[in-house]
Amino acid sequence: MLEIPSIITNPALLTEEAMKFLEQYIEEVSPAGDMPARKDEICAEIRESGTWTPTFPELEYGARIAWRNNNRCIGRYFWKSLIVRDRRHVEDAPTIFEECQAHLKSATNNGNIRSTITIFAPQRPSEAGIRIWNYQLLGYAGWKLVTGERLGDPLNDEFTARAIAHGWQPPKEKTNFDLLPVFITDATGKLQCFELARDSVREVRIVHPEHPDLLPADLRWYAVPLLTEMSLQIGGLNFPAAPFNGFYMGTEIGARNFADENRYHLLPSIADHLQLDRSSNSTLWKDRALLELNVAVLHSFRRAGVTIIDHHTACQTFMQHIEAEEKQSRPVTGDWSWLIPPMSPATTRVFHRYYDESELTPSYHHQTRIWPEGAKTCPFSPGKE
Secondary structure (H helix, E strand, O other): OOOOOOOOOOHHHHHHHHHHHHHHHHHHOOOOOOHHHHHHHHHHHHHHHOOOOOOHHHHHHHHHHHHHOOOOOOOHHHHHHOEEEEOOOOOOHHHHHHHHHHHHHHHHHHHOOOOEEEEOOOOOOOOOOOEEOOOEOOOEOEEEOOOOOEEEOHHHHHHHHHHHHOOOOOOOOOOOOOEOOEEEEOOOOOEEEEOOOHHHOOEEEOOOOOOOOOOOOOOEEEOOOEEOOEEEEEOOEEEOOOOEEOOEEHHHHHHHHOOOOOOOOOHHHHHHHOOOOOOOHHHOHHHHHHHHHHHHHHHHHHHOOOOEEOHHHHHHHHHHHHHHHHHOOOOOEOOHHHHOOOOOHHHOHHHHOOOEOOOOOOEEEEOOOOOOOOOOOOOEOOOOO
16 A cells, blocks of 8 residues: 655645545435535635535545555455544544544444544644554554563564653563553644553453363453554545554454464464474474464454454455445455465465556555654553553
């Protein structure tokens, strides 16, 4: 997914992008809509203020289409069901954080995960724009102990170090699953740090259905993958804070987070517990251990009543999405390397085709991480009782 300029300041270019979006909106949502009147409103607003303000229906449509256009997402079949929370009026960091917690609690929905996006104020020409610096709202700290032992998620080593440098007080007793704080800058660029309330975070204990001692006793993962690092682009506008969640595909946890050598790296210990021969790659011990790890993830989420989808079903729904879009004469773009599951990809139909990698708009985009200087203390710390 390509980087994009943070904001369009050229009125003519912004007007052009807004009109492209409006035409698409009218065509798909409101064929009988008054295009000339709305066009005049937007053009006048851009001339006067250098920006424009989508109505809620336009915003909702834009967010859903951005999901439909996401080249790396295999879960796009569900794009029409996205719940859009309009929080464009919220601009101070403490309230942004409260809204993120509310989003998480609502999306968790007692385990029946609801795909949701919360959209905060767009970036304005004279401001830096709101940013949530975590890759996901939830994440586990990575620890390098003085003994040389490793704990936690190595993916977050750098973020953990930055959090401490910016004033976060880490737990005295470190574990493999210590939740990271959340860092937010408001529209003025002021950085603040917050800690999530424990009652807003649903975690799933991971156990194997047939081998109760196969996995570490503390193994767990959070229920909702709430992405906070990506920006939303609609009609030339940039919303740099638009946290978004779907629900997990099992292999995201079992074949990546837990299995990767540079993450929790559980395959060797699982293989040893199962008494698999690790003397050679040709014994396929990694494959056999990986299968059991993914069985455990799917079993545990379902036992806990938390929404999850296996990679075969996810690929089937994606093919249904392609078929539905083709009936509407709409192209389905995609990044093959991201769409194929990290386990048994050749057993799926998604693997056996190519995809147009064009970038369509509206869209979600990764943002460059250039940490600002700011708070040296953690001023707001709910959930520590």
